[in-house]
Amino acid sequence: MPHAIAMPKPGQFTEECTILRWHKREGDPVAKGDILFEIETDKANMEVESFYEGTLLKIVAKEGATVPVQATVAYIGQPGEPIPEVAPPPAVAPRPAAAAAAPATPSAASTPSPAPSRPAPSTVAVPAAPAPTAPIAPPPAAVPAAAATVATPTELKISPRAQRRAREAAIDPSRVPGTGPGGRITERDVEAYLEAKGYSSLRITPAAKELARREGVDILTVRGTGENGRIRVEDVQRAIAERPQTMSRMRQVIAQRLTHSYTTTPHFFVTVPVDMTELLAFRQQLKNQGAPYTVTDFIAEAVVQALVECPDMNSRTDGRQVWRSTRVHLGIAVALESGLVVPVVRNADELSFLELHERAAALVETARAGKLTPDDMTGGTFTISNMGMLDVEQFTAIINPGEGAILAVASTRPMPWVRAGRIEVRQIMRITLSADHRLVDGATAARFANAIRARLEDPTAWRSWV
Amino acid sequence: MGTDSFDVVVIGAGPGGYPAAIRAAQFGANTAIVEREAWGGTCLNWGCIPTKAMIAAAGLARAAGHASAMGLTTEGLSVDYAGLLAHKNRTVARLAAGVRSLLKSNGVEQIEGEASFVTRERLAVSGAEGTRWLHARRVIVATGSTSTMPAFLPRHPRVVDSRAFLDLPHRPERLIVLGGGYIGCELACLAAMLGSEVTVVELLDDILLLLDADVRAEVRRSMEHELGIRVLCGHPAEAVETGDSAVRVRVGDAAFEGDCLLVAVGRRPMTEGLCPERAGLRPDERGYLRADAWNRTRVPGIYAIGDVNGGPQLAHAATSQGLIAAADAVGRRPRPNETLVPGVIFTQPEVALVGLTEAEAGRQNMRVKVGRFPFSALGRALAGGETAGFVKWIAEADSGRLVGAAAVGPHATDLISEAALAIRAELTVEEVGRTIHPHPTHGEIWMEAAHVLEGHPVHVPPPRRRA
Numbered sequence: 001m002p003h004a005i006a007m008p009k010p011g012q013f014t015e016e017c018t019i020l021r022w023h024k025r026e027g028d029p030v031a032k033g034d035i036l037f038e039i040e041t042d043k044a045n046m047e048v049e050s051f052y053e054g055t056l057l058k059i060v061a062k063e064g065a066t067v068p069v070q071a072t073v074a075y076i077g078q079p080g081e082p083i084p085e086v087a088p089p090p091a092v093a094p095r096p097a098a099a100a101a102a103p104a105t106p107s108a109a110s111t112p113s114p115a116p117s118r119p120a121p122s123t124v125a126v127p128a129a130p131a132p133t134a135p136i137a138p139p140p141a142a143v144p145a146a147a148a149t150v151a152t153p154t155e156l157k158i159s160p161r162a163q164r165r166a167r168e169a170a171i172d173p174s175r176v177p178g179t180g181p182g183g184r185i186t187e188r189d190v191e192a193y194l195e196a197k198g199y200s201s202l203r204i205t206p207a208a209k210e211l212a213r214r215e216g217v218d219i220l221t222v223r224g225t226g227e228n229g230r231i232r233v234e235d236v237q238r239a240i241a242e243r244p245q246t247m248s249r250m251r252q253v254i255a256q257r258l259t260h261s262y263t264t265t266p267h268f269f270v271t272v273p274v275d276m277t278e279l280l281a282f283r284q285q286l287k288n289q290g291a292p293y294t295v296t297d298f299i300a301e302a303v304v305q306a307l308v309e310c311p312d313m314n315s316r317t318d319g320r321q322v323w324r325s326t327r328v329h330l331g332i333a334v335a336l337e338s339g340l341v342v343p344v345v346r347n348a349d350e351l352s353f354l355e356l357h358e359r360a361a362a363l364v365e366t367a368r369a370g371k372l373t374p375d376d377m378t379g380g381t382f383t384i385s386n387m388g389m390l391d392v393e394q395f396t397a398i399i400n401p402g403e404g405a406i407l408a409v410a411s412t413r414p415m416p417w418v419r420a421g422r423i424e425v426r427q428i429m430r431i432t433l434s435a436d437h438r439l440v441d442g443a444t445a446a447r448f449a450n451a452i453r454a455r456l457e458d459p460t461a462w463r464s465w466v
Numbered sequence: 467m468g469t470d471s472f473d474v475v476v477i478g479a480g481p482g483g484y485p486a487a488i489r490a491a492q493f494g495a496n497t498a499i500v501e502r503e504a505w506g507g508t509c510l511n512w513g514c515i516p517t518k519a520m521i522a523a524a525g526l527a528r529a530a531g532h533a534s535a536m537g538l539t540t541e542g543l544s545v546d547y548a549g550l551l552a553h554k555n556r557t558v559a560r561l562a563a564g565v566r567s568l569l570k571s572n573g574v575e576q577i578e579g580e581a582s583f584v585t586r587e588r589l590a591v592s593g594a595e596g597t598r599w600l601h602a603r604r605v606i607v608a609t610g611s612t613s614t615m616p617a618f619l620p621r622h623p624r625v626v627d628s629r630a631f632l633d634l635p636h637r638p639e640r641l642i643v644l645g646g647g648y649i650g651c652e653l654a655c656l657a658a659m660l661g662s663e664v665t666v667v668e669l670l671d672d673i674l675l676l677l678d679a680d681v682r683a684e685v686r687r688s689m690e691h692e693l694g695i696r697v698l699c700g701h702p703a704e705a706v707e708t709g710d711s712a713v714r715v716r717v718g719d720a721a722f723e724g725d726c727l728l729v730a731v732g733r734r735p736m737t738e739g740l741c742p743e744r745a746g747l748r749p750d751e752r753g754y755l756r757a758d759a760w761n762r763t764r765v766p767g768i769y770a771i772g773d774v775n776g777g778p779q780l781a782h783a784a785t786s787q788g789l790i791a792a793a794d795a796v797g798r799r800p801r802p803n804e805t806l807v808p809g810v811i812f813t814q815p816e817v818a819l820v821g822l823t824e825a826e827a828g829r830q831n832m833r834v835k836v837g838r839f840p841f842s843a844l845g846r847a848l849a850g851g852e853t854a855g856f857v858k859w860i861a862e863a864d865s866g867r868l869v870g871a872a873a874v875g876p877h878a879t880d881l882i883s884e885a886a887l888a889i890r891a892e893l894t895v896e897e898v899g900r901t902i903h904p905h906p907t908h909g910e911i912w913m914e915a916a917h918v919l920e921g922h923p924v925h926v927p928p929p930r931r932r933a
Contacts, residue, residue, distance in 0.1 A: 205892030207867035214865060227801070233867060233892050 002077025003052045004084075007061070009069040010041055011374025017041050018066040018249060019073065024056045030076055037073070040249050044341075044372050052076045058083050158185040165190045169199060170209050172218035203230040211236045217243070250339045261401045266437040269396050270445045274453045275419075276412045277427040279462060286466065293466065296332075296386055297357045299409060299431075301465055302455035304328050304348045304356070307382055310448045314381050316404045317439045331380030331400065332360055334367040341367050342400065344380040353465040388412060394430040405435040405445070407452070470575075472498045474795050475589060475602035477581045477740070480507020481514075482772030482784030483608030484565050489792035490606075491572040498575040498600065500591050502739075505576075506562045508610055509781040512629035515561060517652060519554040520632070521812050524659035528814070536851050545660055547637045554632070583745040586765060604767050604795040607747075607755060608788065609740060611733040611773035619644075622708035625727045628653060638662055638726035642715050644703055646673030648811040650730035651689070655814045658693035665696040665724065667703050667717050674811070677872065678823045680838075684855055684874045685813050692854075693814060735774045750776070759802035761791040769795060783807045808886045810879035815855045818882035821870035821889045824860055833863040834870075837895065837919025839911050841875040843926050846906040852876035859885070859895060859915050866894040866920075877908045884912055895919045 007017055017039040024036055035047045036056070054076045061073035075083050156174050158166075162185045166173035169190070176193040178185035194200070197220055204212075204219060208231050212219045215236070222239045224231035247255065279298060286293055307314045307328045315324045328349040331342040343363035348356055366372050385397045386409040397408040410430045417426035431452065435445045455461045474490040476483045479501035487499040504511040523545075530540045569576055577600075579593025589600040613627035626634065628649050641657045643650045646668030658664045666673060666689075673689075674682050689695040698717050705716040706727065713727045735753045742749060746765045750756055754776030761769045769791040772784030786804050793800035808820035827834045838858040841847040855875020861868050871885030888898055899916035903909050917923045 206894050206897050207862075207865060207892035210865045210867065210894055 002057050002075040002081050002083055003054070004072040005036065005050070005052075005074040005076060006070050007039070007067050007073050008048055010039070010044070010046055011378070014041050014069060014374050016066055016068045019061050019063055020045060021063055022059060023047075026056055026059055027079075028056050030054060030056050041374055044374060044377075045370060046373075050076065055079050057081065156185070157183055159187060161187040162190045167213060169194060170204075170212035170217065170219040171197075171199075172216075172220075175218070175220075203228060205230065205232050208233045208236045212239075215240050248338060254339055257401050258398055262398050265399055265401075267396075267399060267434050268437045268442065268445070269432055269434055270442065270449045271394055271430055271432040272446075272449045272453050274429045274431055274456050275417065275426050276429045276456065278459055279456055280412070280427050282459065282462065291466065292361070293353075293357055295388070295412075296384075296409075297353070297360065298456065298462055298465075299386070299407075299452075300330060300332070300345075300348070300360060300384060301353055301356055301462075302452045303382065303384055303407060304330060305455060306448055306451040308349050309451055310444065312440050312444055313405050313435070313448045315439055316381075316402055317436060319438050322439065325381040327381070329379050329381045331383035331403070332364065333383060333385040333397075334364050336367065336370070341372055341377060342380060342383055343367050343372055343376050344378065346379065382406070384409060388429065394432055396432050397434050399434050399436055404439045405433055405448075408432040408434065470498070470598065471601040472496050472575070472603070474498075474604045474606065474792070475500065475581075475600055476606045476608055477589075478507060478608035478610055478772075478774075479505050479565065479569075479576075480608060480610050480772065480784065481509040481781035482610070482788040483507065483606065484569060484788075485785045486606050486608060486771060486788030486792040487574045488568060488572045489789045490604075490796055491574045493793065493796040493798060495604075495792075495796045497573070498577055498602075499569060500577045500579060500581040500589070500600075502578070502580040504562065506558075506565045507608075508612075508629070510561050510565065511558055512632060514781055516554045516558055516632050517628075517656065518812060519557040520550060521652070521656050521659075523550050523553060524656050525814065528659040533851070545637075547660075548635075550660075551633075551635075580739050582739055582741045583747075584741075586745045586767065604769070605745070606761075606769040606771060606788070606791050606795060607740070607742070607763075607774060608771050608784065609736045609774045610784075611735050611779060613729065614732045614734050615729060616731060619706055619727075619729060620708045622713070624708050624713045624725065625706070625729060627729055631726070631728050634726065638724065640712075640724040641665070641726050641728060642667065642713065642722070642724035643728045643730060644715075645730035645732070646670070646697070646699065647730060647732070648674065648809075648813075650728070651685070652812050653728055653730065654695055655689060655693060655812075658689070658695050659814060664693070665698065665722060667701070667715065668697070668699045669702045671700050673697060673699065674817070676809070676823075677817060677819060678825055680856075680858075681817060681819070681872050681874050685811075685815065685817055688815055688854060689813065733773065733779055735776070737774065752776070760794045760800065761787050761803065762794065767795075777803075778807050778809075780807060780809065804890075806886060806890050808882050810882060812879065815852075815875045816878040817872070817874045818878045819870070819872040820882055820886045821868070822860055823870060823872065827860060827869065832869070834860050835863045835895075835919055836860050837915045837917070839915035839918050839923070839926065841908075841911065844906075844908065844911050844914065846908050846910070847876055849906065850876065857881065857885075857911050857915050859898070859912070859919050861895045861919055866896055868893055868895055868898065871912075873911075881908060881911070884909060888912075 020038045020040050022037045024030055030036065030050045030053065032050060032053050034050050036050045038045060038047050055078065057075045057077050059074045061067045067073060157178060158173055163173060165187050173185060176185050176189050179189055180186045203224065209219065211233055217236055217239050219231065222231050222235050224235050226232045283293060283295060283298065311324055314328055315322050327347050330345045330348040332345065333340050333342050345356065345359045345363060351359060363376065366376065380400065380403060382403055383400050383406045385406060387395060388409055388411045392410045394410045395408050397406045399406050408431065412427050412429035414425050415428040416423050417428060419426065431449065433445050433449045473495035474497045476487040476499040479499050483499060487497050491497040509515060527543060527545055530543055566576065577591055577598065579591040581589050581591045584590050587602055589602060591598045591600060613629065615627060619625055631653060637660055640663045643654045643664065643666045646666050650666060651673055654664045654666050672682055674685060686697060690697055701718040703715050703717055707714045712723045712725060714721060714723050715727065737749055737753060737755065742755060745768055747755055747763055747768060755763055755770035755774050757763050757770040757775045761771045761775065763770050771787040771791050773779045777783060790800045790803055806821060808818060811817040824834065824836060836858055838856050840856040842853040847853050857873040858871065859868055860870035868889050871882065871889065873881045895916045898912055899920055901913060903913045914923065914925055918926065921929055
């Protein structure tokens with residue numbers, strides 16, 4: 001009896017995954033530990049190894065298919081073994097991004113925060129959202145699946161001759177009104193459509209038409225720029241380059257969560273300048289001594305302490321209830337090629353400065369390697385987004401859903417600064433807190449931001465950390 | 467003299483300038499053209515046309531001498547070099563007169579003299595009868611280029627550029643050609659066909675480097691083995707000494723002597739006397755007057771076409787640009803310059819190319835398929851006794867779109883036009899393969915090569931099936 005290979009459940013809140021690539025083909029021998037396929041969840045890409053030895057008898061879920069976790073995606077067994085009759089796993093219905101971006105708004109009274117299991121980003125931060133103490137809400141809506149994941153193309157009722165004619169003409173048959181039984185498109189319908197669209201007066205070079213056919217470009221949508229509007233290869237190439245591209249699953253999730261956060265959470269912003277001159281000097285001195293601490297570590301520690309001091313900022317709300325977290329789970333935004341991820345340092349308030357540094361460094365490294373698991377990115381209570389290396393004066397971040405605030409850290413630069421009545425050149429870094437106004441008022445946010453600033457400007461504070 | 471006012475003034479009556487002037491006049495512009503030396507420019511007087519007049523005669527002499535396989539023997543065939551030059555000069559004179567008469571019949575005012583900018587819209591033309599002042603709403607600069615003479619070469623009557631070479635009264639018995647580009651190779655073949663002992667010295671690794679290696683190899687084989695030309699590549703000419711009776715050149719370890727050293731190492735733009743800076747034009751570091759896809763310089767109302775603008779240094783490119791500049795100058799909003807420029811080389815055998823080479827396609831990371839067909843399998847070529855060479859199509863692998871073509875062999879320079887038309891019209895290889903070509907002609911070879919590319923050749927063995 002062949003072994004059924006199931007889609008793994010890579011994260012506590014992961015409901016479905018997309019198969020990016022099969023590393024084995026049907027008929028290939030498989031050893032234990034061989035990589036079978038690669039999956040993409042809403043947070044990360046992972047490789048899936050085989051627990052079995054044998055031959056890959058059948059692939060049920062093809063590349064690009066999005067299937068629920070635990071669904072059978074393939075069979076491994078001995079050659080010739082009968083494979084149970086199976087329907088392909090229920091592909092998750094593709095859904096236009098717009099629909100997905102409007103997640104079922106939680107009924108205010110009973111649902112905690114929306115989308116607790118999905119990462120969301122701010123301008124800089126994709127976070128894993130957390131519902132640390134609340135029951136886990138179901139995902140707001142089925143996750144938008146990339147168009148490429150369409151398991152079966154929408155059935156178009158069209159005759160084979162009509163299909164061939166449409167292909168020959170390089171047009172999109174789904175736009176042709178069908179007059180056959182049940183609206184079926186006949187060859188005559190295609191001809192009538194072509195005539196109505198003035199197809200015969202179109203001038204198209206043979207290579208342009210061939211390219212449009214192969215790439216599925218509707219030639220009627222292409223504007224020709226050759227002599228008298230002749231459609232040339234260049235025009236079709238432009239149409240290909242400009243046609244809508246399905247965003248990566250990661251970007252779609254980012255889009256969905258950001259939109260949700262920004263449109264449902266009343267953000268307000270507080271910026272304070274921090275004089276980093278002395279801390280930078282201290283850190284340089286530590287560095288020369290071989291200590292591993294980064295500037296970000298000091299900021300993180302200052303934030304953690306400020307959060308402990310100011311628990312209102314370590315909370316979240318849906319407007320009716322407030323969830324206070326008794327622990328600080330600190331999200332740190334990391335920019336990757338594919339988008340931003342926010343690994344979470346759990347129980348940051350319990351860690352020593354050195355431990356905080358080590359945990360953060362390890363998570364950032366894992367993130368850069370693309371090896372974060374969904375659970376690494378879930379459950380944060382507050383996020384730091386540091387664009388210090390990107391040479392920005394100041395910026396604001398969007399709060400990760402499920403959190404109450406986020407801190408945007410801008411670049412440190414030398415500036416003329418008034419200090420004890422004198423103008424001096426000091427290293428100034430602006431930090432901007434984005435806070436949920438339902439949760440806190442301006443005064444709290446200002447106190448909190450200044451609490452962070454005070455620690456970063458206080459040598460006795462950070463000297464005690466290291 | 468007073469100031470004459472024109473809508474368009476063209477400077478230079480070469481293959482770029484005179485068509486521009488004719489077209490501007492045809493569009494109703496009051497047009498003048500200024501020429502300081504010879505109507506028809508380099509192409510007509512010292513380039514394309516005179517070389518072809520001489521190559522035609524030389525090729526005929528060579529063919530006649532090699533026709534014994536066809537049952538023809540020639541006895542006492544001799545070349546009267548003076549007669550050959552006379553044929554060349556008659557051809558040039560007739561065409562130059564033609565240019566003047568075309569300009570006249572289109573109502574273009576012809577002004578002899580050297581034009582200089584005074585301001586953006588004013589020109590001074592100094593000629594035999596003094597200076598004439600012109601006011602021009604639009605100026606099309608078409609002053610062309612001239613041969614580069616590297617400074618290390620002695621100034622001596624035995625050291626000539628291509629222009630002086632064509633007017634040598636006697637055929638040099640021993641010719642040394644510096645430069646293995648198309649001009650050097652054409653003239654090397656010309657001299658060799660007329661019986662000279664020829665050496666070509668090229669600094670780079672091969673001659674005619676703009677061609678794909680397979681095409682180059684075919685030309686080089688013929689030049690070395692059929693015409694007996696010595697080709698030295700990869701070394702610079704080190705010492706050049708001139709004497710009363712000979713010129714001596716040392717290349718690496720070898721040293722040899724010739725009666726004449728032909729220098730064909732490149733051409734530079736001609737702007738001496740033009741004073742472009744007075745119009746606000748700034749030549750680039752190599753002296754070119756750069757222009758955009760409509761040949762507009764950065765100074766409004768001034769155009770630069772042909773060799774002087776740093777584009778392809780080919781007469782037909784200049785002509786095409788001239789027509790576009792003229793249309794733009796009279797406000798017709800033409801489409802931009804054509805980008806598909808065929809190249810032809812009148813070596814023995816002839817070579818031509820258009821579009822991408824295989825090497826260039828590779829540089830662009832384009833996946834291509836190539837279909838090659840030899841003249842030796844073409845009935846008409848066999849019948850004519852000229853079987854060396856081949857043509858090839860280069861098509862985008864997936865779509866079959868034709869992106870390049872090359873021909874080396876009999877009539878290659880005429881044959882390339884079909885390829886240019888097919889590529890510009892964005893035909894696919896299938897369409898060329900299906901187009902009925904008349905039999906028996908040289909032109910059939912494009913259809914045959916298309917069949918090869920598609921994998922279904924009729925007149926050569928089918929491609930070997932991969933196991």
